[in-house]
Each structure stands twice: as structure tokens, then as C-alpha cells.
Amino acid sequence: MSGATGLVVSGLTIGINGERLLDGVDVAVAEGQRVGLVGGSGSGKSLTLRAVLGLLPSHAALGGSIRWDGVELLGAPERVLARVRGGEIGIVLQDPATALDPLRRVGAQITEGARRHHRVGRAGARALAVRLAEEVGLPSPADAVDRYPHELSGGQRQRVQIAAALSAEPRLLLADEPTTALDTVVQSQVLELLARLGRTRGLSTLFVTHDLAVLRRAADSASVLDAGRVVEHGPVERLLTSPVSATARALRDAARLTSWDGGRP
Amino acid sequence: MSAPRLGRARHPPLPRTASRRPGRAARLGVLGWTGAALVTVVLLVALVSLLWTPYPPQAADPYARWAAPGGSHLLGTDASGRDVLSLLMAGARTALLVAVLGGALAGLTGVLLGAVGALTPHRVRTATAVLIDVLLAFPTVLLAMLLASVLGGSLGVVIGAVGLGFGVTIARVLRGEFRTAAASDYVLAARAAGMGPVRILRDHQLPAVSGVLIVQLSWTMALAVLAEAGLSYLGYGAGPEVASWGRMLADMQSYLAVYPLTVLWPGLAVTLTGLGFTLLGDGLRDAGGRR
């Protein structure tokens, strides 16, 4: 309730231009939890994440409630949202090719959140950038922070995004299909990195994906989204072994086709 | 217990190449470099004219009217016996002054109007877009005449007209660029990091439009040189005490049939300077396009 820590989204509805895109979505991520949000393309996964940070277009009509540590974020003043954004909840976007500013050095982008939230100076920012670059496993971190994004590979850029999302030390990480644009080997490395960061930093995660094989490594429980509604919720293993909803079954079957470990439960 | 660092050890170190901002490689191309060279020559001539000209540009020598080229007057003299080369050199100063100040004003107008037209709430944004389109339909020459009829003709009027008139053109282009940048993932990411609109403008959006802005400025400076010559020719620009290629054309045109060469020089100066800025702009655009 109002004293609860973590994220509690309840009955979230989103309408844009008279079209109801999200219809009563419930998702909760308590301290230290790893929760998944799965669903097909266009089911409303990204909209849900953007709504949490108050980053939907201004003409979007919102209903329901989004509570962070008991504080209502829906309709909260910009001042409250600015504190939460980056400082308490970080986000990693789907496409590493577009999520970084092509004209800004990697180091400056990594520490944007830290400079905004923790008054880190110029010299401190550089040291922090190198430290974070090292933590997320960028090769030659002291060199990498002086590069521009086009000089890095897709997987490296995704590591930069993760470092940037962590720089202001948030407690919750929203991950919007962070591995979808990567090849399977790199995908596996990034999942490993996120799992390690979750452990070492005590980070909760809300992990969005359409791939149950990926979900299995990134979350313990998950909600299944279909056309803006949650159709099923439960532990990931159960979603894999005995999905109830047609959507979850379809996602499971698709995962069996693409995952190398086949139908291993 | 140290956490396994999967992936890090397997990565080869980054290749040791000099780090470069995309699109900033000096690949202007032949025409771009030609433009840059022309502009540099005009700039050098203008700078030299500040320190030295063969004769004081406005010194009329009644005993040396229409002196032929060569001899003590390399390009000859005009109807009142002023040295044409000295006038040409001092005219470069005026042309560049208008190009630089008019260009700066146009750039400022363009960035401000373009940003307001792209980044403000829906209503303000739409109203600004309409305003830009209305202003765009208003000819710059007419604007200059209007200003001159109120304030009297001067270089200030030319600079103001160039700045506002061409600034609106820049605004329309930059508006689209600002919209694209505002809709980008990296601006979304910056907002998600808690950055405010002013910082995002400074750190992400202005850099994003700067490439296009530089190209537009170069073309605007070409137009400014032509506008200064044209307006001064019409009498709305430089006063008689200021050396201007446009004024030279106006002064000499009545003698065109007798002394055709004298019109050639200022005409050539205007054309080559305008061409220089245009080619430079084309080169910059192509270099940016090859990102």
C-alpha cells in the first residue's frame, strides 16, 4: 500500500488519439525482485515502461496508478519525476544503434545521470565513466569513454547504455528488450552482465521481452501482455512448462523454435 | 568472491585509431575546397585593405578620371578619379561585414524560431510554424526597402533585412531538424536520465542540428553578399562614404558602353564571393551527408 517499497503499477490505462492502447495493466516489482513483462509486438510493453517514467507524449490520456515507494507518479509534478528519472529508476532502451547520441562522447553519455543527480564534477565524471565502463565490461575502458558511439559495436553500445542507466545508482532498472537487437552470443553476455549487476548492486529489474528463452535468464516471475491487457501472471518456469493463456502458449512455442536448448523445462 | 566477468576477457582491446566525431572528417571535395579558397582570398583581401590599399579608397583625383588600367592605377580609376583596385579591396570588407553580421543574425533567428517551432507545447509550436510560413512569403528585398524607408538606407538595414529575411528560411529547415532530434531515442534516454529541457537542448539538440546549421549559414552568407550588392546598388544599403561593390556597379553602369571593364570588376567580385560561399556550403552538405 502507501508504505510499500518498489514499483506498483495498478489498473494502468493509456489512450492516445482516442485509441485505448493499455487497458488496466497491473505490474509490481518489489525491492530486489526480477520481474518480466512479455508480449508480442505492439502489445504495449514499451508504453508501460515509458509511462512509469512519465515519458509518454503529452496528449496521452492516462488512468490508474503508478506508485514508487508509495508515492504516486501518475500526474506527479515534473520536479518529482525528474528526481525519480535516472536517480531511482533507470532505463535501457531496445536499440543500441539509436539510443546513444552519435555526436557525444561515450563517457559524457555514461555520466549524464550522475552529473544530474549527484553533482559530480568534470574530473569526477571522467573517473566515474571509466569505472562504470569497466564494471559493464567495455574493453579498454579508459580509451572507450573517449570514443563516439559509431566507433563501438552493438554489444558494446548496449553496455554503454547499461552503464549510463546505472550511473546515478538507481534501485530499479527498466530494460526494454535490451538484447533483441544483438546476436545470440552477445545477447547471452549482456544477460549475464545484467544478472551480475542485479546481484552486486542489489538492483531490481523490470525486464521487457517477447522471448521466453531470454525471460528465463532475466526474470523470476512475469506478466504476459496481450493487446494492452495482462492475460497471465506467474513464475517464469511455470509460464514455460504450463502456460494457460493462448498468448503465453504462442510465446512458449516460438521460444522453443528459436532457443538452442530446445524444450528443456 | 569475484563475480565472473563474462565477455570482458574475450573482447580484443579497441583498435588504436584516432577517435573522430562522425561527419567531421575534412572531406569537402574539390568544389567545396574551391569555395573555401575563394572565401579565404576575399577574407585576406579584406584584412589587407584594413592596413593597406594602393590609394585611399575614397580619394578622388580630378586629374586622373577614367585612367586606363595599368601604370600607377592597376585597374584604372572611375568617373571621379578613385582607384578601382582600392575600392574593390575596401568593398570586400563591406561584403564580408554584411555576410558575417547578417549571417550571425540569421543564424540566431533561425535557431530561436526553429527551436520554438519544434520544441514547445503543441499550440505554440503550430502557431510558430504558421508564422514562419507567413514570413517566408515576404520577400527579403521588400523587407529591406520597408526598413530603409523608415530608418533610412544603411548597412544596418541590410544586415537587419538579411538576418530576419534569411533567418526565417533557416528556421524552417532547423524546425524539422529539431523535431527529428526531439523524437530520437537518445533524447528519450536523456530525459529518462532526469535531464531538463535546457540541458537537453544544449547537450543533444543543438549539436544535432549544428551540421545543417553550418551549411545553411554558408548559403545565407552567399545570399547576404548578393543582397548587400543589390540593395546598395538600389540605394538602400551602403551610403556614399562606404566602399561597396553594389555602389560601384551603380556608379559605373551609366558608363558601361564606354568603359565596360569598370563594371566587370565589381560584378566579378560579387559573383566569385557569392559562388565561394555557395560552393563551400555545398561541400559541407556533401561532407555531412557522407556520415
Ligand SMILES: Nc1ncnc2c1ncn2[C@@H]1O[C@H](COP(=O)(O)OP(=O)(O)OP(=O)(O)O)[C@@H](O)[C@H]1O
Ligand atoms: N506515440 C504513440 N502514438 C500512438 N500510438 C502509439 C504511440 N506509441 C505506441 N503506440 C501504439 O501503442 C501500441 C503499443 O506500443 P508499444 O511500443 O508499447 O509496443 P511493444 O509491446 O513495445 O511492441 P514491440 O515489441 O514491437 O516493441 C502499438 O499499437 C503502437 O502502435
Ligand SMILES: [Mg+2]
Ligand atoms: Mg517496444
